[in-house]
Amino acid sequence: MVTNLLTASHQWRNRPADERFTTVEDLKNAVMNRRSISYEGVVEVQKLSISPGKDAITLAYDHQHLDVTHWSFNQLCQLAGAPASYLRTLPGDLVAQNLNYALPGTRQRAKLLLTVNGSTEVRAFTSESYGRIWDIDVVRAVEGLCERNPSWHNPPAYKRKDSDGREMENAGLYASDRDIFLFLIDEDHHIEVGKEVLSRGFFIWNSEVGKSSFGLTTFLYRYVCGNHIVWGAHEVKEIRIKHSLNAPARAFSEIIPALSRYIESSANVETQTMKKAMEYRPARDKEGTIDWLQKNGFTKAVSEKAFDYAVKEEGNGTSLWNIVQGLSAMARDKTHIDQRVDLERQAGRLLDSV
Known part of the structure; x- marks a missing residue:
């Protein structure tokens, strides 16, 4: 499923000047001082x-x-x-x-x-059981990954409306007394999906004070415009961790390793995986596809809906790529975050079969 992501644009539009940072190092210094x-x-x-x-x-x-x-x-x-x-x-x-x-x-x-x-x-x-994930630990982890992979950076955006013209400035890095939000992209290593040439990006966010979960969204995209709308996003995947007692341990055993794999993975490997998923057809018709999905851990109801979503979004539901897109589209229609994340994880695991 192809979609447009407005999350970073909302951040860009609504953050005041004292919550905006131009580099990851500047952001790190701000949250490090607060942590001290x-x-x-x-x-x-x-x-x-x-x-x-x-x-x-x-x-x-x-x-x-x-x-x-x-x-x-x-x-x-x-x-x-x-x-x-x-x-x-x-x-x-x-x-x-x-x-x-x-x-x-x-x-x-x-x-x-x-x-x-x-x-x-x-x-x-x-609550006493609140598992605090410190902002500085998240920012340091991102900084370390970007130092090892310097093609990753925060994208420029238009200057805020209080400055004239369409002058650009570095943006996408924010911190307040309640939360942090980082938006980074890699435009140097492209991924080809069909006739499209895509880049990779991610959002990562956290709150030390209970305003939000700790989370990561990764995606492929066509381009990012000056107001930080992400256009033509593919393969949107999200992981969230509530600040429960074991949240700090999970953050650095699940989300940060997932981000590390995403940042450090080869664009060529991802391109080949997607091509294989587009070519691979686990069955020839709807009945066979539903049966294959059930054998891979999905219920019959979910399998039937996934096929229908794939047909609606991609034109057919027999290629593995289209099946995964159908499941992802289903996940985004879920009201509850936990259900959405679980379904997207299951969908992502199907790509490991090619």
């Missing part, structure tokens, strides 16, 4: 004391004063079972009264992410 003043701790939520402060409220725990960010205030309100959007409309003393009333009713312990830089600020309230 960051600490974790566990608190008894009901023992937190809330007082009015210069920014609405301030916290006290074990005689220590703590400030909150916009994001951590949301999470604190969630722990208290109070609507953050409503509390933000109230003066600080009423906010404190509401939270002091609600918090003693919870028995939860919370893991805090703190930054200490003059004052102590809470960046996140998460």
Whole structure:
């Protein structure tokens, strides 16, 4: 299935200037500095004391004063079972009264992410089982892979609307107090699919504070325009890891190795694999294809839909390439991320059979 990816364009359009970086090294330095003043701790939520402060409220725990960010205030309100959007409309003393009333009713312990830089600020309230993947570890891993494979780089984009003309600048690298997002491409090693000449790219993202999962999207594409829309994307594959207790271990046993294989793989090998998949026909008709898919671990219902999707998207459902495209198209129609990722993984494994 051929599609256009808008994820990087959304990032480019919506990130303010202080969240934008021109090189991976600049991004690394920013998140490394933040990591150097960051600490974790566990608190008894009901023992937190809330007082009015210069920014609405301030916290006290074990005689220590703590400030909150916009994001951590949301999470604190969630722990208290109070609507953050409503509390933000109230003066600080009423906010404190509401939270002091609600918090003693919870028995939860919370893991805090703190930054200490003059004052102590809470960046996140998460569960004790939250598996924090540090932004700096992700960025360092990407930087190391790009140093070994220098053809990979972040693509240029139009300068933001506050500058005139269509001048270009390096873009695609972002970090805020809530998350990071990286968009890199390799335009030097092309992959031929039929009559098309494609390049490779990926997105990788993370949140230290619970805003999002840790994830990787890889894809082939025709071109990237100045507003970072990825046009003509093929073979879009995605892996996501929730920040559960074992998330850090999984991140560096699953996602980073997958990215390493993708970056360091030969474009010629990928081209040959795709050509073989286009030529290979596991069956001659729909019934045979469905039977073959069932033998490879798919249910009959999924197999039937995959064939129909392949016909709709690619014109027929008998080549392995078209079958995989049909499964990928099915996956993108799934509402739940876990189901989508599982189906795409199964589809990707079929290519290993050629």
